[in-house]
Amino acid sequence: MKILLSLIISLVITASSAASPKDKYPFETIEEQRLFNQLTKALRCPKCQNQNIADSNAGVAVDLKNKTYQLVKEGKSEQYVIDFMVQRYGNFVTYQPPINSVTVWLWLIPLLIAFMLGFIVYKRSQSAHQSASQTDIEQEMLEKAKAILKQGK
Amino acid sequence: MKKLRLLIPIVTFLFVCIFFYRGLFSDPRDIKNASLDREFPAFALADLMTPDLKRTESELMGKVTLVNVWGTWCITCRVELPFLTQLKQQENMRIVGVYYDNAVDAAFGPVDVNKTRLEVRQMLGQLGDPFLYNVYDEKRDLSLDLGITGAPESFLVNKQGKIVWHRRGDINVRLWQEELKPLFEKLKAE
Numbered sequence: 001m002k003i004l005l006s007l008i009i010s011l012v013i014t015a016s017s018a019a020s021p022k023d024k025y026p027f028e029t030i031e032e033q034r035l036f037n038q039l040t041k042a043l044r045c046p047k048c049q050n051q052n053i054a055d056s057n058a059g060v061a062v063d064l065k066n067k068t069y070q071l072v073k074e075g076k077s078e079q080y081v082i083d084f085m086v087q088r089y090g091n092f093v094t095y096q097p098p099i100n101s102v103t104v105w106l107w108l109i110p111l112l113i114a115f116m117l118g119f120i121v122y123k124r125s126q127s128a129h130q131s132a133s134q135t136d137i138e139q140e141m142l143e144k145a146k147a148i149l150k151q152g153k
Numbered sequence: 154m155k156k157l158r159l160l161i162p163i164v165t166f167l168f169v170c171i172f173f174y175r176g177l178f179s180d181p182r183d184i185k186n187a188s189l190d191r192e193f194p195a196f197a198l199a200d201l202m203t204p205d206l207k208r209t210e211s212e213l214m215g216k217v218t219l220v221n222v223w224g225t226w227c228i229t230c231r232v233e234l235p236f237l238t239q240l241k242q243q244e245n246m247r248i249v250g251v252y253y254d255n256a257v258d259a260a261f262g263p264v265d266v267n268k269t270r271l272e273v274r275q276m277l278g279q280l281g282d283p284f285l286y287n288v289y290d291e292k293r294d295l296s297l298d299l300g301i302t303g304a305p306e307s308f309l310v311n312k313q314g315k316i317v318w319h320r321r322g323d324i325n326v327r328l329w330q331e332e333l334k335p336l337f338e339k340l341k342a343e
Contacts, residue, residue: 047302049181059256060302063293066256088300090187 025069036072039081040065042096046089064093186319187300193220193314194298201252201287202270208288213249213310217340220308221284221324222251222296225272226258227304231280233323238281240329246337250287253296253304266291309333311340 027033040054045061053061053068064085071081085093097103188194193210200206213220221237223230240246252273254264266289273287290296299308302321309318318336320328 046184062256062260063297067297088187088298090185092184
């Protein structure tokens with residue numbers, strides 16, 4: 001039992017150390033390390049459909065990771081690295097789409113639908129209110145009529 | 154007014170149908186290469202076979218050139234090599250190779266260039282050699298500048314050194330007949 005346990009523990013330790021990206025891309029400062037991790041998660045692998053380059057093992061993802069590492073080590077900013085990649089691989093490489101005449105609808109359509117629904121709800125509530133006050137008036141008239149009828153008796 | 158209201162869901166439904174129908178036949182992997190319609194990126198790299206020889210992008214000027222990015226590790230490259238050789242012989246096309254190592258192989262440690270040269274010689278001797286020369290993209294910076302996602306990929310460069318056409322995958326007879334030949338003839342006549 002003890003042997004099995006130690007075996008499992010040693011396996012877990014070696015597995016976790018093998019999966020750690022720190023060994024392959026060593027950094028001197030935590031900021032650089034954080035920027036690198038952030039960038040490799042924000043950049044999309046151009047070969048794969050929906051994997052970031054941190055996650056992918058495709059050849060091109062390895063190259064992009066190496067380049068990102070090199071640029072971060074050179075002290076380049078986050079925006080510089082993203083621009084560098086977009087320049088070469090197009091907008092596909094970033095998960096944040098730019099706003100242009102085509103993509104602007106991604107933001108506009110939900111807004112338009114929300115406005116339309118709001119308008120419809122507003123209109124409905126108004127007409128419901130109107131009919132409600134109408135019945136009130138009818139009720140009043142009925143009371144009045146009853147009173148007059150009573151008087152007449 | 155009542156009739157108009159009835160039209161709204163029908164029109165919406167139609168648009169949704171068109172949207173999904175188009176999505177059904179669109180290829181999500183068909184991403185436009187960002188280098189298209191740009192100047193060929195600047196480079197200064199050694200010739201694969203004679204490392205003392207430095208090649209630059211200026212050598213691509215003056216004649217319509219097909220730049221083929223490939224590697225011996227790439228299987229589709231094997232398939233297209235005989236056809237590219239045929240293009241060189243029959244159409245007198247200038248084809249320049251950009252050789253690059255597989256990043257996954259390279260990640261295991263330094264690649265032995267001499268071994269690569271031997272493999273290249275063997276493969277080209279066996280399947281045909283379409284290349285005027287091969288540029289050795291040792292650090293894969295040129296491939297990155299070109300926006301390469303794998304191999305093979307090809308670029309057609311016009312006489313002014315501008316990239317006018319890009320292909321991800323092999324060049325075959327059908328592609329040549331339908332796309333590449335008309336463009337090649339047009340660019341040659343320019």
